[in-house]
Each structure stands twice: as structure tokens, then as C-alpha cells.
Amino acid sequence: MNGWQINTNGKIEKISRTEMLNSVDSLKVKITRALITEEDIALISGEGKAATFPLIPGRMAIGQITDLASPSEYLAKGAKVCISAARSCGNCYHCLDGKNKQCFDFKIAGVNADGFLKDFAVLTTEDVFPLPPSVKETDAIYLEYIALALSVIDKLHIEKGQHVAIIGATVFGCILSQLIIYYQGVPILIDDEEEGLLTAKKSGIYYTLKVTPKIEVDVGALTGGRMISKVVFSSRANSPVDLAFKIASPFAEIAFAGFSYPSIKAPLQIALKKQLTCKAITNGFGNYETAINVLANKAVDLSHYALPLTKMEDIETNVDNMRAAFKEKKKFSDLLINMLG
Numbered sequence: 456m457n458g459w460q461i462n463t464n465g466k467i468e469k470i471s472r473t474e475m476l477n478s479v480d481s482l483k484v485k486i487t488r489a490l491i492t493e494e495d496i497a498l499i500s501g502e503g504k505a506a507t508f509p510l511i512p513g514r515m516a517i518g519q520i521t522d523l524a525s526p527s528e529y530l531a532k533g534a535k536v537c538i539s540a541a542r543s544c545g546n547c548y549h550c551l552d553g554k555n556k557q558c559f560d561f562k563i564a565g566v567n568a569d570g571f572l573k574d575f576a577v578l579t580t581e582d583v584f585p586l587p588p589s590v591k592e593t594d595a596i597y598l599e600y601i602a603l604a605l606s607v608i609d610k611l612h613i614e615k616g617q618h619v620a621i622i623g624a625t626v627f628g629c630i631l632s633q634l635i636i637y638y639q640g641v642p643i644l645i646d647d648e649e650e651g652l653l654t655a656k657k658s659g660i661y662y663t664l665k666v667t668p669k670i671e672v673d674v675g676a677l678t679g680g681r682m683i684s685k686v687v688f689s690s691r692a693n694s695p696v697d698l699a700f701k702i703a704s705p706f707a708e709i710a711f712a713g714f715s716y717p718s719i720k721a722p723l724q725i726a727l728k729k730q731l732t733c734k735a736i737t738n739g740f741g742n743y744e745t746a747i748n749v750l751a752n753k754a755v756d757l758s759h760y761a762l763p764l765t766k767m768e769d770i771e772t773n774v775d776n777m778r779a780a781f782k783e784k785k786k787f788s789d790l791l792i793n794m795l796g
């Protein structure tokens with residue numbers, strides 16, 4: 456296996472390692488596309504002190520099965536698959552009780568386990584999910600975000616016709632907004648900048664709001680004065696977190712969702728006054744099959760988020776450039792890599 460590793464001294468370097476099929480349910484996947492996002496860059500830059508080094512980054516990837524330790528009913532050699540970034544530990548109190556979704560010790564690719572910035576991965580049959588031929592690769596690379604969005608919808612119990620504010624017009628914010636429409640809620644996507652909101656509008660998000668000093672008035676106007684009972688703050692949102700609390704109605708729920716762990720200081724005084732409930736959702740474990748169905752049913756339009764393919768030989772330069780931009784708090788786009796060359 457050839458991979459790109461962040462060393463303990465913070466440098467990225469190419470490594471080679473032999474990885475063998477190691478259990479009856481193990482399989483080998485040729486990684487065909489890998490995605491490096493701002494969240495990956497935040498983690499390898501030390502945000503939240505969550506990542507353990509040395510580490511191969513990369514939470515999102517798709518690939519093709521090249522070898523199986525034993526025949527499987529659902530998986531075959533040559534099958535295109537998406538890969539779950541989260542793996543439950545199997546040993547904690549919840550795992551032993553059959554509640555893997557609430558595992559105390561998830562191993563997450565690109566955080567506390569090696570990610571997918573490598574040409575091959577040895578995985579288990581539980582980590583991979585076959586992709587139907589109708590699902591496009593440029594869409595499938597975002598399955599991890601779709602699975603996360605499904606976890607958010609599940610945890611917030613969104614009802615038909617209910618307003619949900621999503622702060623952060625990122626690709627995740629747009630996916631979540633589209634899924635809320637799919638489940639018959641009414642998303643209001645909010646961002647400090649027009650650019651992300653415009654892309655989301657093209658993808659079918661009707662209510663978008665740019666943050667201005669009168670944002671609370673704008674939200675009031677859209678909700679008939681009721682304000683918002685379900686608010687989602689994307690961990691990569693560039694808006695102040697206070698906004699989530701200000702636009703919340705009394706007894707509302709606020710969810711913090713994303714894959715990275717930025718330092719967030721929340722105004723708990725407002726939470727006390729309004730008796731708010733706060734939740735955090737950081738993986739889409741258990742939702743991959745539903746996420747694939749979402750794409751197969753064309754329930755989300757990701758055509759405006761398709762990224763250009765970059766080459767493997769440029770990985771070191773591209774990742775270093777992203778890290779430099781992150782450090783300088785500059786904007787940069789996600790990196791889609793053709794792991795076939």
C-alpha cells in the first residue's frame with residue numbers, strides 16, 4: 456500500500472506498507488477517488504487536538520473491491536463501494552448491548568485511525584457498501600456528508616412543515632437542506648456570505664438568508680414570528696455561534712454537526728433563558744445504505760458541487776497549500792483526487 460502520512464513533526468510524506476487480508480471478513484479495496492476537505496485539514500492542523508499522529512488523513516473515499524478473504528453474498532470482486540469512515544469498537548458497554556450507533560469509542564478514519572489517502576485499504580465487509588451503477592462518482596464521494604445529514608435529521612425528529620435553520624452554506628449545509636425538503640421540512644439556509652447561498656439556491660434551496668444586523672427580524676418574518684425550533688450549526692460555518700441561539704425559539708433544539716472540532720464558545724445564558732436543548736452530531740454511522748438510496752433516488756442535487764479531479768503526484772503540494780491557507784484563515788476548495796493516477 457502506498458499512502459500519504461502526516462508525521463509527528465507535521466510533515467506530509469509518502470509511505471509504503473504491506474497490508475494483508477487479516478480475518479475471514481476482511482477485504483481489499485482499491486481506492487479510486489479520495490476527498491480531502493477543510494475538516495480533514497482542520498484535524499491534521501491540530502484543531503480540537505482530536506487527531507493522533509502519525510496519521511493518514513482522508514475521511515471520504517470510494518473504491519473497488521479487488522480481493523475478499525471469503526466469498527460474500529452481497530460483495531463481489533470488482534464491485535464499486537463507498538467506505539464507512541466510522542467503525543464502532545465492538546467492546547464498549549453500548550456495543551456489547553447491540554447499540555453500536557452509540558459506541559463510546561468510535562474509530563474514525565482520518566482522526567484516530569488511518570484515513571483513505573492511500574491506494575489500497577484493507578477493510579471488513581461491514582465497512583463497505585456497494586454503489587449502484589446509477590450513482591455518479593462525483594456524487595458518491597459526498598456520501599459521508601449525506602450519512603451525517605441523515606443522523607442530524609434522525610436526532611432532531613424533524614416534523615412535516617417544520618422550519619429548520621441551517622447555519623453554514625457549505626456542501627454539507629446544502630445536502631442537509633435538500634434532505635430536510637425530502638423529509639418535508641422547511642429549511643432556511645443562513646450564511647455570512649452570498650456565494651455559498653447562491654450555489655445552494657441553484658440546488659433547490661428556496662429560503663436563504665445572508666447574515667446582516669437584522670437577521671433576527673428576517674427570521675421572524677419568514678416564520679410568522681415563531682422563530683426556529685430546530686437549528687443546525689455546521690462546524691465549518693463562518694457565522695458567530697451566538698446566531699444559532701438568537702434565532703432559536705423557546706424550548707428549541709440546537710444541533711452542532713460536522714466532522715471536525717472547532718473551539719466554540721456558546722452563550723449558555725440564552726440557552727438557560729429559552730430552555731434550549733443542545734446536541735452534537737459528528738458521524739453518520741449506520742446510515743450509509745439510506746444515504747446510497749438517497750442518491751439512487753436522486754433526492755439531492757450535487758451537480759453544483761462537482762470538483763475537478765486532481766492527480767496523485769500533486770497530493771503533497773495540494774495538501775500543503777490547503778494547510779497554509781487554513782493557517783492564514785483563507786478560503787480554499789476541497790480536493791478530489793484521482794487515486795488511479
Ligand SMILES: [Zn+2]
Pocket residue numbers: 543544545546547548549550551555557558559560561
Ligand atoms: Zn463501542
